[in-house]
Amino acid sequence: MQYKIGIDGGGTKTEYALFADSRIPILSLTGRGSNHETLPGGMAEAASILADGIGRLLDTANIPMNKISRAAMGLAGMDYPSQIRELTERLRALGIPNPVLCNDGFLIVKAGSPSGFGIGYNAGSGTCAVAIDQSGGMLQFGGFSDFSGDKGNAYWNTARTYRAVYDDVVLGLRKTLLTELYFREFQIHTEEELIQSVQILQSRQAASRIPVINTMLFTAAAANDTTAIQILDEITDRASDFLSCLALRMPDMPDPIPVILSGSVHCRQECPLYIEQLRSKSVRKCRKNMEFSVLRDKPVIGAFYL
Numbered sequence: 324m325q326y327k328i329g330i331d332g333g334g335t336k337t338e339y340a341l342f343a344d345s346r347i348p349i350l351s352l353t354g355r356g357s358n359h360e361t362l363p364g365g366m367a368e369a370a371s372i373l374a375d376g377i378g379r380l381l382d383t384a385n386i387p388m389n390k391i392s393r394a395a396m397g398l399a400g401m402d403y404p405s406q407i408r409e410l411t412e413r414l415r416a417l418g419i420p421n422p423v424l425c426n427d428g429f430l431i432v433k434a435g436s437p438s439g440f441g442i443g444y445n446a447g448s449g450t451c452a453v454a455i456d457q458s459g460g461m462l463q464f465g466g467f468s469d470f471s472g473d474k475g476n477a478y479w480n481t482a483r484t485y486r487a488v489y490d491d492v493v494l495g496l497r498k499t500l501l502t503e504l505y506f507r508e509f510q511i512h513t514e515e516e517l518i519q520s521v522q523i524l525q526s527r528q529a530a531s532r533i534p535v536i537n538t539m540l541f542t543a544a545a546a547n548d549t550t551a552i553q554i555l556d557e558i559t560d561r562a563s564d565f566l567s568c569l570a571l572r573m574p575d576m577p578d579p580i581p582v583i584l585s586g587s588v589h590c591r592q593e594c595p596l597y598i599e600q601l602r603s604k605s606v607r608k609c610r611k612n613m614e615f616s617v618l619r620d621k622p623v624i625g626a627f628y629l
Contacts, residue, residue, distance in 0.1 A: 329626025332357035370413035397430035433625030435583035447586030499550035567608035579612035
């Protein structure tokens, strides 16, 4: 029997899955992040991490490399054809058979759309929007942070929430429930302590605080806090630009177009207001039917179909 390896590689972790003849993995493992953009050794280190992870997966399954027909990978940081070519060559040189690489956003569509076609919008540590149409065409928008105007990822949300609290406490511009939530979380009481707390968000401790601050934002919006709703409005304005443009640029799409939301921001929060804002703005801009859902399967499942 021949097997396929699927990989979902991000900045903080990488998931490896071994498939036989169905989309249900027979084995899965998690390893360290493999985004070349966040690694000191760049592409060479990313290739080494991925090859080591594949080796660990096969050793655990007691399956030799010659039984692998393909290694399909959706990897964060794969934004240019030149990057895909370079990492593919490095993986082949390390003995990985038939590596097929794309941005990790494309896994979302394959894992979440019933037809395997549609639009995926990922908001995790970064942001990107992708589409796969029924002709097999693939297109990606965003993923370049401020350069592409990305908003709504966990880091952007954290900075924007802190700014709202700063504007309230330090500048006295607008009262917001976010201040109460932030002060409670950080156990602070004064302006000085608020200013000092930003050091935590710029340190290694940020990883544990960022999800909590994202929850604050959506909690305050659900409580009809004007400032939090305004922040969601900023996020959905930009996100709907990406989603509507993908719908217009990729004409061979199902009707309605499945839009799959993934990433920690979407999967950890429950905020119907946010989803409705995103849906209504996207539909208005492209004048196409769109059906939104949050991905419940692991994105690595999508690698089975690549």
